[in-house]
Amino acid sequence: MFFEQQEFDIRCEWGEHGVSVLAPISDVVIVVDVLSFSTSVDIAVSRGATVFPYSRKDDQAVAFAASVHAELADPRRSQSKFSLSPQSLTHLTPGARIVLPSPNGATLTMAAKPTPVLAGCLRNAPAVARAALRYGSKIAVIPAGERWFDDYSLRPSYEDLIGAGAIISHLRGSLSPEAGGAVAAFQAARPALAERLRQCSSGKELIERGFAADVHLAAQLDASDCAPVLVDLALSGSAFVRATEEWLPA
Numbered sequence: 001m002f003f004e005q006q007e008f009d010i011r012c013e014w015g016e017h018g019v020s021v022l023a024p025i026s027d028v029v030i031v032v033d034v035l036s037f038s039t040s041v042d043i044a045v046s047r048g049a050t051v052f053p054y055s056r057k058d059d060q061a062v063a064f065a066a067s068v069h070a071e072l073a074d075p076r077r078s079q080s081k082f083s084l085s086p087q088s089l090t091h092l093t094p095g096a097r098i099v100l101p102s103p104n105g106a107t108l109t110m111a112a113k114p115t116p117v118l119a120g121c122l123r124n125a126p127a128v129a130r131a132a133l134r135y136g137s138k139i140a141v142i143p144a145g146e147r148w149f150d151d152y153s154l155r156p157s158y159e160d161l162i163g164a165g166a167i168i169s170h171l172r173g174s175l176s177p178e179a180g181g182a183v184a185a186f187q188a189a190r191p192a193l194a195e196r197l198r199q200c201s202s203g204k205e206l207i208e209r210g211f212a213a214d215v216h217l218a219a220q221l222d223a224s225d226c227a228p229v230l231v232d233l234a235l236s237g238s239a240f241v242r243a244t245e246e247w248l249p250a
Helices: 015-025 037-046 059-067 105-112 125-135 158-168 177-199 201-208 212-218
Strands: 010-012 028-032 050-054 097-101 117-120 139-143 228-233 237-242
Touching (some): 010 158, 010 177, 015 028, 028 037, 028 125, 037 097, 037 105, 037 212, 037 237, 059 097, 105 117, 117 158, 125 139, 125 158, 139 158, 158 201, 177 212, 201 212
Parallel strands (some): 010 139, 028 117
Antiparallel strands (some): 050 237, 228 237
16 A cells, blocks of 8 residues: 555556556556657557557567567567667558567556556657546556666666656646656756757667667657557457547547
8 A cells, every 4th residue: 555656646656566556546557668669659650550569579479460460560679670669660651550569668558458558758748648637537657667687677767757757747636756756857857858868878778779860759859749549459459549539538
C-alpha cells in the first residue's frame, strides 16, 4: 500500500514494477520510452501504420509477424530498413503493419493489459494527455528506463523522466510526489531540451552509434498530435493505432 500512490490522481513509477503496482488501480497507463520505443510508435502510427508491440525478436516474433501479416522490424536499430530507429519509420505509408520488438517499452505495454495503454513521448505529450483524460482521473505514467549491460537491471533514464514530466504537465488532478518530481525535471530541461537529450547517457550512446537523427526526432517537443492507443484487433492481437473517436471512451 505504501507504493501505490493511490491517494493521488496522477501517479508515476518506473518500469515493470511500476506497471505491476499501478496498472491494476489506474484507469489508463501511459508508457514512456523516449529513446526510442514510444517515439517510434508515435512516428509510425501518425503516418497511418499499425504497430504490434513485441518483447524481443526471436522465432516466435517471426511467426507472430507472419500471422498478423506484418513486417518484423529489426530490433538492433537500422536506418536502412524498418527498425526501432525512429528515423527508419519516417517513410512508412498508411496501412503499413509493423511488429516492433522492444525489451523495454513493448514489454511494459503488454504487462499493463488489460488496463488501457497509451504510448507517450516528448513529441506527443499534449495529445496523449488529452486521450488519457478520456479514460478517467486515475492515470499511471510509467517511464520505462533502460537496462544496464552487465546484469540487465533497470537503469532509470533521464530522457524518460522528462518525457513523463512533459505528459504529466498536461494532465489534470492531484500529483503524487513522484509525478511532481517528473514535471520539475521536465520544466528544468525545457529551455534546452534538445541539448539535454544529446548530453544524457542514452543520447550520447545513440549519437556515438550513428543515430543522432533519432535523438533529434525524439527531442521535438509537441511535434505530433497523435495519441497511439493499444487496441485489440480481431484475429490480430494487440496493436497501437491512432486514438480516434472510434477507439476512445465516449
